[in-house]
Amino acid sequence: xxxxxNDLCQLVELKPRTVRFYIQKALLxxxxxSGRGAFYTQKHLERLLEIKKWQDAxxxxxxxxxxxxxxxxTKPLPPLKRxxxxxxxxxxxxxxxxxxxxxxxxxxxxxxxxQAKQLTLEVISLxxxxxxxxxxxx
Numbered sequence: 001x002x003x004x005x006n007d008l009c010q011l012v013e014l015k016p017r018t019v020r021f022y023i024q025k026a027l028l029x030x031x032x033x034s035g036r037g038a039f040y041t042q043k044h045l046e047r048l049l050e051i052k053k054w055q056d057a058x059x060x061x062x063x064x065x066x067x068x069x070x071x072x073x074t075k076p077l078p079p080l081k082r083x084x085x086x087x088x089x090x091x092x093x094x095x096x097x098x099x100x101x102x103x104x105x106x107x108x109x110x111x112x113x114x115q116a117k118q119l120t121l122e123v124i125s126l127x128x129x130x131x132x133x134x135x136x137x138x
Contacts, residue, residue: 001045004038005040012045012049012052022051027047027061027065028044029044091103102120
């Protein structure tokens with residue numbers, strides 16, 4: 001995807017001046033191309049979202065810069081922002097049985113798609129064991 005500055009700013013809810021400031025501070029790469037043909041890519045979008053997460057966590061731009069360019073495997077993750085009234089989250093509702101569902105937000109839970117699937121299968125298996133043992137006792 002290619003974004004002009006205004007489109008990019010709308011997506012990340014920042015002002016163009018802020019994006020230019022991040023470029024000046026070397027937190028964000030300059031756009032591809034030059035002049036009126038300049039454009040931003042998905043990498044720019046992802047970097048801006050990462051900067052916003054760290055800012056929401058209360059870090060200074062200097063500290064964010066340190067973290068963005070940290071190449072170690074132990075790079076910390078930003079804490080998740082607490083949900084506020086009116087916030088929208090995308091969750092999966094997994095049907096287990098009549099009246100029982102599992103609500104899962106894999107990104108918030110830190111689960112890969114494979115882990116989320118494994119969790120679902122384990123919950124279903126546990127539920128089936130519980131309900132089958134209840135039937136056997138009766």
